[in-house]
Amino acid sequence: MKKTKIIFLLSLVILIISTLYVPVKAGDLLSIEATTSDTRNIHISGTTDSDVYAIILRIYYIENADTLTTEDEFIAAHKTIDVRSIEVTNNTYDLTIDLGQEFNIFGYNGLLVYASDYDGGSFKSTIVQYINTSPTNSDSDTTSNKEESNTITEVTTANSFEENIETEAISISENVTTNTQNEKAANDNIDTGDFSKSVFYLILLLIVLGVIILELNKNKKQL
Amino acid sequence: MRKVNLKFKRLICFFIAIILLFCLDKNNYLHQVKADNETHVFNISPVGKIYTITEKFDNTYSIPDNNYTLDLSNTSRNSPAEITEFIYQTKLKIEPNTTNNATITNIEALDVNEKAVTITSSTDNDNSYTLEFNSFFYDNVVFEITDSENEKYYLKINRYAAIISTNFDNIDDPTPTTKKVFANLYLDEKEEAGSEVVNLTTLIKKVYNDNSYDFDYASVELNGSQNLVITTNTYRACQFSTEVDSNVKEVYFITTRPHWTSKTNGIITGSGMGVKYDISTKKTTY
Numbered sequence: 001m002k003k004t005k006i007i008f009l010l011s012l013v014i015l016i017i018s019t020l021y022v023p024v025k026a027g028d029l030l031s032i033e034a035t036t037s038d039t040r041n042i043h044i045s046g047t048t049d050s051d052v053y054a055i056i057l058r059i060y061y062i063e064n065a066d067t068l069t070t071e072d073e074f075i076a077a078h079k080t081i082d083v084r085s086i087e088v089t090n091n092t093y094d095l096t097i098d099l100g101q102e103f104n105i106f107g108y109n110g111l112l113v114y115a116s117d118y119d120g121g122s123f124k125s126t127i128v129q130y131i132n133t134s135p136t137n138s139d140s141d142t143t144s145n146k147e148e149s150n151t152i153t154e155v156t157t158a159n160s161f162e163e164n165i166e167t168e169a170i171s172i173s174e175n176v177t178t179n180t181q182n183e184k185a186a187n188d189n190i191d192t193g194d195f196s197k198s199v200f201y202l203i204l205l206l207i208v209l210g211v212i213i214l215e216l217n218k219n220k221k222q223l
Numbered sequence: 224m225r226k227v228n229l230k231f232k233r234l235i236c237f238f239i240a241i242i243l244l245f246c247l248d249k250n251n252y253l254h255q256v257k258a259d260n261e262t263h264v265f266n267i268s269p270v271g272k273i274y275t276i277t278e279k280f281d282n283t284y285s286i287p288d289n290n291y292t293l294d295l296s297n298t299s300r301n302s303p304a305e306i307t308e309f310i311y312q313t314k315l316k317i318e319p320n321t322t323n324n325a326t327i328t329n330i331e332a333l334d335v336n337e338k339a340v341t342i343t344s345s346t347d348n349d350n351s352y353t354l355e356f357n358s359f360f361y362d363n364v365v366f367e368i369t370d371s372e373n374e375k376y377y378l379k380i381n382r383y384a385a386i387i388s389t390n391f392d393n394i395d396d397p398t399p400t401t402k403k404v405f406a407n408l409y410l411d412e413k414e415e416a417g418s419e420v421v422n423l424t425t426l427i428k429k430v431y432n433d434n435s436y437d438f439d440y441a442s443v444e445l446n447g448s449q450n451l452v453i454t455t456n457t458y459r460a461c462q463f464s465t466e467v468d469s470n471v472k473e474v475y476f477i478t479t480r481p482h483w484t485s486k487t488n489g490i491i492t493g494s495g496m497g498v499k500y501d502i503s504t505k506k507t508t509y
Contacts, residue, residue, distance in 0.1 A: 053339060054360035056477075056490050080438035083426060083477060085360060085494055089336060118360040118490050 027051030027117040032124040034113040037133040040102045044113055045094040046124065054118035055093055056085045059111060059128075066108040081111070085118055105130060263376060264320035265327075265368065267291040267306060270353055271314045278453045280407055280444075280462050284388035292320060295368065295376035300333065303365050303377035307509070310359055310382040310491060311411045311458075317368070317378075318351035325370035326350045333365045340364060356382065362493025362509045381509040384408055384491040385463075385476050387500040394469050394502050404500055406441060406463040406476040410491070414459060423478055425463040428496055430473040441465050441476065467502060474500045 032046035044057060060078040068074045081099055093115075105111050105128060116123035268290045276286045287307035298304050308315060319327055330352045332340040341355040354366070361382070368376040385406040390399055406425060414423075425441035441463035444451040453460040465474060477497030479490055492498050499508040 053336070053358035054494070080426070083428065083438065084496055085477075085490060087336060087339075087360065087494075119358050 027053075027119065028122045029055065029115055029117065029124040032113065032115050032126045034111075034126050034128040035131045036105070036111070036128050037131045038102065039105050039111075039130065040100075041096055041098050042111065042113070042128055043094075043096045044115070046092070046115065048088050048091050048093065048117070050091055052088050052091070052117045052119075052121070054085050054087045055115050056083070056118055057097075058083045058114045059097065059099070060114070061103055061109075061111055063104075063109050064107075065110070078112070262294065262320065262322040262324075263296045263370075263374070264292060264294045264322055265376070265378070266316075266318050266320055267293065267378070267380075268316050269308070269312045269314065270316045272312075272457070274309045274312050274411075274457050276309060276409055276458055278455060278460065280405070280451065280453070280460070281388070283390070283405075284386050284407060286386065287383065293378070295378060298377040300365065300367070300377050303379040305379045305381060307381040307383055309409060309458075310362065310384045310493070311409075312382075313356045315354045315380070316345075316351050317354065317366075318345075318349060319370070323370075325372045325374065327352060327368060328371050328373075329367075329369040330354070331367045331369075333367055335361060335364055340366075354380075359384075359491050360494050382493065383498075383509060384410065384493070385478065385498050387474075387476070387498060387507045389505070394467065394471075402467050403464045404467050404474050404502070405444070406478070406498070407460060408463060408478060408491075409458055409460045412455065412457055412459050423461065425476055425478040425492075426497075427465045428475040428477075429465070429467070429471050430475075431470050432472050439465065472502055474502065476500070 028049050029052065030047045030049060032044070034042055034044045036042050042059065048055065058080065059082040061081050062074075062077050062079070065074070065077070068077055081103075082097055084097070086093060086095055099111075103109070103111055111128035112125060113128060114123055114125045273289070275289065279286060287309075289308055289312060291306045293304050293306070295304050317327070317330065319325065327344075327350055330342050332342065332354075339357060339361050341353075341357060343353050343355075345351040345353065356364070359382075363379060363381045365377055365379045368378060370376070385408045388405045388407060389403065390405070391402045394402060408423065408425070410423075427439050427441050428436055429439070430436045442465065444462040444464050446452075451462045463476070463478075467474060475496040475498065476492055477490060478492045490497070493509050500506070501508070
């Protein structure tokens with residue numbers, strides 16, 4: 001009986017601790033899309049998980065990426081065009097940003113958008129896609145196809161440097177690295193709170209089961 | 224019979240007039256008679272881990288208080304009373320002053336998502352309410368406080384991480400020749416502001432007189448070869464700066480928190496483009 005009481009009290013203490021321990025949970029961006037039809041007004045939209053209250057958006061312009069030969073050159077070529085934070089409503093964000101001037105986003109030039117949870121968490125990035133809204137005819141079709149083809153090339157180019165760009169975006173003091181193990185470690189760090197809470201509940205469940213089994217055994221013996 | 228009808232009509236008109244009077248916005252059309260001993264004073268104080276910031280890099284700026292006793296009479300949605308609190312002070316308590324006749328019946332955060340601020344009334348029978356900000360994004364929120372007399376009061380809570388200061392009084396003064404705007408950045412002591420590798424980065428947007436703008440990184444102010452930092456048991460601080468001249472009219476500071484290699488840890492300098500500093504008026508907008 002004494003043993004059961006101790007276990008019961010212990011489970012209560014664990015329950016209280018697990019309730020008090022509220023981890024700071026960073027949210028995640030689930031998707032991002034950025035388009036333009038005039039190379040000046042950028043429409044950005046996407047979805048987040050329910051832990052995201054706001055996101056930070058950063059738009060870069062990179063010119064003549066094919067002429068860059070070193071990583072430092074590539075990082076230096078990223079010109080910040082706009083930075084702003086916006087509130088997320090019903091797990092979605094949607095806004096149009098007027099960059100104030102047109103940018104040449106064809107060939108090896110491009111506009112890049114980075115978005116992350118305002119309070120931390122993972123980020124999403126995308127290249128701004130050109131949407132041709134002009135009337136279609138045979139000539140413009142050819143141009144459009146060419147532009148589309150160029151855009152795809154840009155995506156490939158941008159993706160190969162993606163993590164480097166993000167590192168530059170968030171820090172000028174750290175070495176640039178694409179170590180995926182670090183990313184995993186970062187993931188683990190951020191989700192530690194949730195994991196700990198799950199462990200607490202698991203222990204609690206095991207204790208409760210233990211108490212029930214003990215009581216059942218006791219009743220069996222008495223019978 | 225006609226007399227009765229007339230009396231009846233007059234009575235109806237009288238009631239319609241009364242109803243109309245009550246339908247009008249009483250704040251705009253009816254003069255409120257305030258009792259001599261009636262006050263609308265509220266106390267605002269931090270809850271949980273309390274940050275009492277006193278240390279400064281120099282005397283060119285002052286640190287906002289964290290306890291306030293405010294008379295919220297004559298406040299409106301567009302002209303609220305304002306206070307400024309440390310951004311890491313995520314929980315604040317609002318309660319009516321003991322001199323108040325009325326009690327708080329409701330507090331609402333205006334113009335933000337429903338889950339932006341968690342507002343809970345106390346179970347201690349002291350009529351206090353706790354406001355908990357759920358994101359660093361919400362650095363200026365207006366609250367509507369309703370009392371038991373159905374009066375409404377408005378309080379804007381600004382939240383700071385960076386206190387802006389300058390090394391000049393007027394941008395056109397001949398000295399100092401190198402004019403700087405400083406972001407004195409205060410953080411929880413657990414943030415890595417004092418480490419040799421400062422993971423904080425501050426991005427700056429400078430807006431010029433012709434409304435053009437550019438972006439740059441702020442410089443970390445140094446004490447010799449070390450980063451200029453303040454370290455206490457509850458908070459830390461470091462100083463960023465940027466040079467300005469008479470062509471610059473506004474500077475925005477936005478700071479990213481310490482982070483891992485490929486994951487950000489968020490932003491601490493508030494909504495929009497961060498903290499805005501007007502060079503001519505020397506006013507900071509959160």
